[in-house]
Amino acid sequence: MINNIKSTKIRAQFDMNFIDNTIKPDGGVLFLRKKDNKNYKKVLLITEAKRQGTNDIRKKEGKIKQATGNAIERLGKNLTGIKAMLNHEKITPFVCFGWGCDFASSEKSVLAKLNVLNEFYYLNKTYIFKADDNSDHNYFSPVSMYFRENKWEVNEMFEIMKEIAETSLRYYIF
Structure with missing residues (x-):
């Protein structure tokens, strides 16, 4: 990442x-490479999958509720590095799929953390291109x-990953 x-x-x-230190996204990274240029390596897609929350199971077992957000904290660390690595590009082809009881609509605190990680852009929406720029390198990266x-x-x-990868490929080719 630093070399990039x-x-x-x-x-x-x-x-x-x-x-x-390394970042290994749960779902992996898809790169665009050129046969005739070993140094050409562009990110088409980075994917994460996060299960968050066991309090539904703990409640059934009669156990007390645990704190929420551990998977989100790990996501935040990875996302910071990924955004730094792709700062010079006009795209950030990253997607995370999360599920679990901590994402129930009644659990606002975890969703609020995610909203901050996404620079206050909407959740559950596809973003590929950077947004709201006013200079060559001053973009938000939803x-x-x-x-x-x-x-x-x-x-x-x-289907979501395919859309992101195809859009990224068009960005680099055209």
Whole structure:
């Protein structure tokens, strides 16, 4: 990620004390590569899947309620790095699918955390392009974050991921 940022020559300062740390999104990363250029590597799609909450199960077992938000904290860390890595691009092809009792409409605190992570843009909406720019590098970077109580089906996630990847591919090709 740091090498990707360095290659843009936009940013000069880097704390290299944690250079060995990695981000491994749950759903993986899809890259666009060129056969004749080993250095050409563009992100088409980054995906995360987060299950958040066990308080529904704990209640059935007669246990006390736990704090909410651990998966969201990990998502926030990854998202910060991903946004930094893609700061120079006009797209941020990232999507997260989350499910669990902490995303029930009655659990506003977790949804509020997600809203802040998404720079106060809407949840459950696809965003690919950066928004509301007023200079070459001053964009907001809303991302696609889909959260609900019920588990996501593969075909539902696939359609959203396909739209993001295809749009990203068109961005780089045209």
